[in-house]
Amino acid sequence: MKKNGYLLLGLILTLNSSSVWGAAVPQLQRAVDVVLPCEYVLLQTGHGGLGFMRQKVTLILRNITMSTEQQMDPLPDYQLPEEPEMTIFEATVNLAPLPFAERLLHVECEGEEVVCEISPLFSQFYAAHIRLPEISIAIVARTESTNDVSDQPLSDNTIVPMTVGLLVSSYPPLQKASVSEEVTLNCEVWGDTEGVNVEWHLQKDGKGQRLNPEDDSHITMTQEEQEGRKDLSLIIRQLLAHDDGTYICAVTSGQHQLQQILQLQIREPPQVTVFLSTDPTPTVTCCTNRYYPLDVEVSWLLNGVPVTHASPITSSHRRNKDGTYNLTSYLEAPMPPTGAPPDIYTCAVSHVSSDDPIEVQVHVLPPETMVSSGILGFIISFIVFIVALKGIYMFAQTMREGEREMKKTK
Structure with a gap:
């Protein structure tokens, strides 16, 4: 009984340890301040018509909540200067934890180029747009001022306190995909x-x-x-x-x-095939199929050198039901003289979906080689046919012998 008690206790401890190790890593939350260089953009009407006034400003996103899996060193809050060198928009962000908060936090530290614009909307509201290569953010914020800010230029070097009421994010701003794939165009709203x-x-x-x-x-x-x-x-x-x-x-x-x-x-890369036909004249054909977008360039090489002895004939673009395109290029390919090595024709297809041209080759053999190859091919086909006939005959013989054995048994 005592031994069984120890085993039971060990099992309980093991299960408890497993549950602890298998539990999800707790998420730690912390608030940070993000400082971004920005531009204040105001639509103005002048003698020359409508125009935009642009002024360099600073945008501070205060109290952005971020989640981390490990404890981080504390970061000091951004201290407003007593005499700012430019206008500062101080926007308090009381929203749920943002998955891209850490990305915003390190933008200025890593010296990345960030596009940030602030514009007045109406009454007490401003709109801010922040764009990075992999994320885009739009914000609506309200000022504490009771004045209508929609058509007023900024006062020199002031601090404009605001509160973010709504934030819309999407990432990435650009996606590339192929036909038949599935994509998700991200758009998320944060706030009320x-x-x-x-x-x-x-x-x-x-x-x-x-x-x-x-x-x-x-x-x-x-x-x-x-x-x-x-x-x-x-x-x-x-x-x-x-x-x-x-x-x-x-x-x-x-x-x-x-x-x-x-x-x-x-971005659908072209499917390229090349073949040789000899009737009525030797011609190499390059089929470029199922590509998108439309722009494609087909060129020919003979033994690694651009073709100069003839001009290829290229068809017009033909559209498939799924929106992709086909194109065919034809080039006369005279047979090399007797005893000469085969000519190697290369069809090189350039398309935006591929960094390098797609190259497919075909060999044009001298006449006697082509005849020999034809005879050899006929002989091989004939041998395969004879072997197949022999196999069928032997199978039939086996079946007949089996039937005779069954009749004898009966």
Whole structure:
């Protein structure tokens, strides 16, 4: 009994240890201040018409909550200068933890180029837009001032306190994908998400259209919502070439409207095949199929050198049902003289989907070599045919012998 008691105790301790080690790593939250160089942009009317006034300012995002898995050294709060060298917009951010907060925190430290613009909206509201290579952020903030700021230039070197009421983020701003893949165009709203609406639009070839998932089975809009966050991303399944374009996530909340612009580029590399035909004249044909976008360049090489003895004939672009394109190029290929080595023709296809040209080769043999190859091919085919006949005959013999044995047994 005593031994069994020790075993039971050991089992309990082992299970308890496993549950501790298997538990999720707790997330630590902390508030940080992010300082960004920015530009104040004001639309003005002058004698020459409408124009933009730009002024360098500083944007401080105070109290951004970030989550980490490990304890970090404390960071001092940003101290406002008594006499600022330029106007400072001090925006307090009382939102849920932002997954990109740490990315914003290190932008200035790493010396990266960041696009940041602040513009007045109406009454006491400002809009700020922050763009990095992999993330775009739009913010609506309200000032404590009771004055209408929509058409007023900034006072010199002042501090403008604000509170962020709504933030819209998307990442990445540019995606590249192939036909038949699935992509998610990210668009998330942070803040008071009650009453928030979203519309997705597609801009292409100078035309715009509103996307409606109810009318198109290959697109879906997520509606995941947590406290202080709403995911309004667009999912596109089984991509087609015509899905290429500029997508706009337009978020409306009360009187405010923010939008995120995302680029989706379809990049489908061409499928290249080359073959030789001798009737009526020796010709090499290069088929370039199922590529997108349209721009493609086909060139010919003979033994590694650009072809100069003839000009290729190239067809027009032919469009497939999925929006991809086909193109065919023909080139006369005279046979090399008797006794000469074979000529190597290379079809080189350049396309934006590939960093290097796609090259496919075909060999054009001297006449006697082609005849010999033809005879050899006929002999091999004949041998294969005879072997197959012999196999069928032996199989039939085996079946007949089996039937005789069965009759004898009966």
